[in-house]
Amino acid sequence: MLEALGEFADAILEIAQNAMSSPWIYVVILLFAAIDSVLPLVPAETLVITAGVFAASGAPSLWLLILVAATGAYIGDHMAYGIGRYAGRRLYNRSKPGSKMRSGFGWAEQQLQERGGLILVVCRQIPGGRTAVTLTAGTVHYPLRKFSFFEIFAALSWGMYAGLIGYFGGITFGEEPLKGLAVGFSIAIGITAIVELTRFLINRRRRRLNGQTAPEGSSPEAGGEAAGGSASNGADDGTAPGADRPSELVEVPDAPDSGPEGRQP
DSSP, X not given: OHHHHHHHXXXXXXXXXXXXXXXXXXXXXXHHHHHHHHOTTSOHHHHHHHHHHHHTTTSSOHXXXXXXXXXXXXXXXXXXXXXXXXXXXXXXXXXXXXXXXXXXXXXXXXXXXXXXXXXXXXXXXXXXXXXXXHHHHHHTTOOHHHHHHHHHHHXXXXXXXXXXXXXXXXXXXXXXXXXXXXXXXHHHHHHHHHHHHHHHHHHHHHHHHHHHHSXXXXXXXXXXXXHHHHHTHHHHTTOXXXXXXOOOOOOOOSOTTSSTTTOOO
């Protein structure tokens, strides 16, 4: 039984080595990285880490791998931005209040308003988080020039992160790629777990602080005044309202002139 498993593992390794030494692996990585930005189910990060492990043996080239992965991520994030810009409002309107999709839009919008382009760099390393933020950036019409600028750092950091994790695993166990893969994936899972735990603790602390500071007997009118005050922040900080600021997500008709319900008075 153990002999059969060993032979099976050797056969898989041989196939993987042949695939990783082919020039087509760069095309596959480019496509996977681009599609992963829109459909997080595509295992682009897994592929880049695996390629990084084999890069420790010389093929594929580590730096070309990182460059191709970053290029694919850059293209894919702009695809997600474009989808958000032209269809994000409809997706938001059609999502149910309290649903995961609407919560994701709300969280991403808040992060963009609070942290700006930096959140694009941070969330690029989080599967699923990158899609939510890039889609929302397009939906709220975050300035494309700023988006493209921060995406350079986001895509490069992601390519280096995934490629180097695999590479260091491959160096550690040069003659045993499976162990190198195990090390690479363990590091990636550990970093993701730490990021998610930190985010969870920060959000929980924030909710507690908000609960403690909320005035007793607050009314919807007071909330409305607070919302009005936040909307005027652009004037308070010297920025013209709507200038280089993401617009707020509010439920609006998809197409104002498409029918009687959508026509504005």
